Amino acid sequence: MNELHENHTAAWLTQAVIDSASTAPDARLRTIFSSLIEHLHAFVREVELTPEEWMAGIEFLTATGQKCDGVRQEFILLSDTIGVSMLVDALASRVASGGTESTVLGPFFTTDAHDVAAGGSIAKAGAGQPLFVSGRVRDTSGQPVANAVIEVWEVDGTGTYDVQYADRVEPDCRGRLHTDANGAFDFRGIRPVSYSIPGDGPVGAMLAALGRHTMRPAHVHFKIESRGHVPLTTAIYAKGDQYLNGDAVFGVKPSLIGDFVRHDDAAEMRERGCDTPFFTLERDFVLVPVQVAAPA
Amino acid sequence: MNELHENHTAAWLTQAVIDSASTAPDARLRTIFSSLIEHLHAFVREVELTPEEWMAGIEFLTATGQKCDGVRQEFILLSDTIGVSMLVDALASRVASGGTESTVLGPFFTTDAHDVAAGGSIAKAGAGQPLFVSGRVRDTSGQPVANAVIEVWEVDGTGTYDVQYADRVEPDCRGRLHTDANGAFDFRGIRPVSYSIPGDGPVGAMLAALGRHTMRPAHVHFKIESRGHVPLTTAIYAKGDQYLNGDAVFGVKPSLIGDFVRHDDAAEMRERGCDTPFFTLERDFVLVPVQVAAPA
Numbered sequence: 157m158n159e160l161h162e163n164h165t166a167a168w169l170t171q172a173v174i175d176s177a178s179t180a181p182d183a184r185l186r187t188i189f190s191s192l193i194e195h196l197h198a199f200v201r202e203v204e205l206t207p208e209e210w211m212a213g214i215e216f217l218t219a220t221g222q223k224c225d226g227v228r229q230e231f232i233l234l235s236d237t238i239g240v241s242m243l244v245d246a247l248a249s250r251v252a253s254g255g256t257e258s259t260v261l262g263p264f265f266t267t268d269a270h271d272v273a274a275g276g277s278i279a280k281a282g283a284g285q286p287l288f289v290s291g292r293v294r295d296t297s298g299q300p301v302a303n304a305v306i307e308v309w310e311v312d313g314t315g316t317y318d319v320q321y322a323d324r325v326e327p328d329c330r331g332r333l334h335t336d337a338n339g340a341f342d343f344r345g346i347r348p349v350s351y352s353i354p355g356d357g358p359v360g361a362m363l364a365a366l367g368r369h370t371m372r373p374a375h376v377h378f379k380i381e382s383r384g385h386v387p388l389t390t391a392i393y394a395k396g397d398q399y400l401n402g403d404a405v406f407g408v409k410p411s412l413i414g415d416f417v418r419h420d421d422a423a424e425m426r427e428r429g430c431d432t433p434f435f436t437l438e439r440d441f442v443l444v445p446v447q448v449a450a451p452a
Numbered sequence: 453m454n455e456l457h458e459n460h461t462a463a464w465l466t467q468a469v470i471d472s473a474s475t476a477p478d479a480r481l482r483t484i485f486s487s488l489i490e491h492l493h494a495f496v497r498e499v500e501l502t503p504e505e506w507m508a509g510i511e512f513l514t515a516t517g518q519k520c521d522g523v524r525q526e527f528i529l530l531s532d533t534i535g536v537s538m539l540v541d542a543l544a545s546r547v548a549s550g551g552t553e554s555t556v557l558g559p560f561f562t563t564d565a566h567d568v569a570a571g572g573s574i575a576k577a578g579a580g581q582p583l584f585v586s587g588r589v590r591d592t593s594g595q596p597v598a599n600a601v602i603e604v605w606e607v608d609g610t611g612t613y614d615v616q617y618a619d620r621v622e623p624d625c626r627g628r629l630h631t632d633a634n635g636a637f638d639f640r641g642i643r644p645v646s647y648s649i650p651g652d653g654p655v656g657a658m659l660a661a662l663g664r665h666t667m668r669p670a671h672v673h674f675k676i677e678s679r680g681h682v683p684l685t686t687a688i689y690a691k692g693d694q695y696l697n698g699d700a701v702f703g704v705k706p707s708l709i710g711d712f713v714r715h716d717d718a719a720e721m722r723e724r725g726c727d728t729p730f731f732t733l734e735r736d737f738v739l740v741p742v743q744v745a746a747p748a
Contacts, residue, residue: 166542172702173535179663188499189662193534195495200539203487210540214527221517221527231510231517238489239469243496244506246462366485367475406468 170197216358223357227319229263233359236260236405237368245389254296255444259407261389264317265379269307269330277344278331284313284346286434287416292339293380293441300339301443304382307332308343310375315351335382347416347435348374350399363404370404373397374416378441385443392439414439466493512654519653523615525559529655532556532701533664541685550592551740555703557685560613561675565603565626573640574627580609580642582730583712588635589676589737596635597739600678603628604639606671611647631678643712643731644670646695659700666700669693670712674737681739688735710735 173193180186199205205213223230235241241260249258272278289308293301309330311317318328333341352370354360363370374394381387391407392414393400400408419425420433428434469489476482495501501509519526531537537556545554568574585604589597605626607613614624631637648666650656659666670690677683687703688710689696696704715721716729724730 166539169535169539169542169702176664177662180661181663182661185661188501188505191495191499195491195498196534196536197539199487199491200536201543202491203484204543205484205540207540207544209484210531210536214525214531217513217527218517218520218525221514222520224514224518229510229514231513235506235510238492239465240492240496240506243462243465243493244501244503246465247497247500248503365476365478365481366473367477368472406465 166197166201170194173197216362219358227266227324228354228357230354230357230359232261232263233353233357234362236262236407237353237359237363239406242406253444255386255442256388256390257409257411258388258390259409259412260391260405261379262377262405262407264319265307265309265377266319266327266330269309269327269332272331272333272343274333274336274340275342275344276331278308278310279312279329279344279346283329284349285432286428286430287345287347287376287437288342288428288434289345289376289437289439290340290342291439291441293335293341293382293443294339295385295443295445297445300335300337301382301385302335302337302339304335304339304380304385304443305332306335306341307377307379308345309377310345310348311351313346313349315349320354345376348376348394350374350394350397353404368404369402371399372403372405373399373408375407376437380441380443382443384446386446388441388443390441392437462493462497466490469493512658515654523562523620524650524653526650526653526655528557528559529649529653530658532558532703533649533655533659535702538702549740550738551682552684552686552737553705553707554684554686555705555708556687556701557675558673558701558703560615561603561605561673562615562623562626565605565623565628568627568629568639570629570632570636571638571640572627574604574606575608575625575640575642579625580645581728582724582726583641583643583672583733584638584724584730585641585672585733585735586636586638587735587737589631589637589678589739590635591681591739591741593741596631596633597678597681598631598633598635600631600635600676600681600739601628602631602637603673603675604641605673606641606644607647609642609645611645616650641672644672644690646670646690646693649700664700665698667695668699668701669695669704671703672733676737676739678739680742682742684737684739686737688733 174190177186177189220230220234245258293304295301312329318324333343335341350371350373355370374397375391377391379389393408393412395413395415414437416435416437418435470486473482473485516526516530541554589600591597608625614620629637629639646667646669651666670693671687673687675685689704689708691709691711710733712731712733714731
């Protein structure tokens, strides 16, 4: 047991906290804890955080946790809006170069999407303007990736995810697809619109205090998995959207902007079975093969 | 609107997040936000936080928020156990030199303590071994501070705060005292014991993973307020306690260690109205006068 230090100073304190975890069995946890304590304490010292500001922080974090429920994840939203999600993504995606770039999962992915056959619709009728999405999944050597599982999800025409409806009984505007032998996929959805992230919680209050808006540019989420390839979580953003340069969660990358093309030709509309103009998006995805570790 | 940066790198991201708050109306909030983002992102980059570790962090913070209720504040407990509470205290108390040192408020202060007359008891009969506390409150020039409000609270003889009992109907082992014209105070409580902070929540799980114990040395909390003086939140720790050098919340300062003296003389016991040995603590507190700002 150490002597109690006569000078219980800020500098002593940081080291004492780090030292308290010196016998943690997990070396990685020790590394993470030490770095977190160093940086968190450095922040507190740098701004000379006052007791009142500290209490405001405690109350903010508490409210953020208490806003979470089965369909609302306010801490992911917080992480998204302060760039931590995209930073983790940026660090992780360095190992998967050559493939389609990744972006934030966001707080609206669910695991209950229905299987949708090729050409089928992920959205119930009337959810928004028709969108037809098609493309191919291939690997970095150009080979088609057959039987990849593609989860897609998006807002409806009002800018709302299905889980944001209190009376949701089953998934809408989301589905699970499989690529064919040529790596091709094809589904009908709705044209995504730009929308506000949930602004009625602590994160919304934070963004308001920071003078920030809550909007995201229109996009469709894609989560693609295939045996032997690095899983890909990404999204395609609508070219020309006014929020491409001010996304509330910093998720847009130039390579992920796609052209959602409008079609209003009567013959085309008939051919697609639409009585209104529709949109198309053609987009391929590239997966990175999992590296096989060289024998030691 | 800025051009979308072609290199959506980690470094670009940190600056983009900071810039997003550049129009926040509150300059202090801008300062705090910028520093927090710099340090938080630096931590993520330094340890190369993985998506799995990030998700573990999200789940930990969510569980911490959801553990909070009217009588449990798990985020304050987290702040205490990672030294942030004592760091904020250390920074704040630099302005109050010459007075009694401060320490953590902790998560167990309540506002419903009853008024207790001089010499009265803050603890119901049988809560633990009898303790008689007496002392004086004075200012840094030695003058007595009359009519100061002293909130005191402590665990009972089993190491439990009243709010930790599910069937709590009214305060126990806590009270509100007032100093007399000589600055004196005097109350009966129970001898505090070392105890475990609540270990059944996310913070307990964290401490276990870090190889840390959850114990605090025995102490009595004091929160002293008087018009014209800097408020003082402190505690007196029991000399000889085995956890003085390993306090789970880093709250012990050498100047705050007091001698809880045991008395087992039959005549003394009779005089105090005790049928068991009792303890005494004599302890003065020094308040710092509020600085009157010099005219500009």
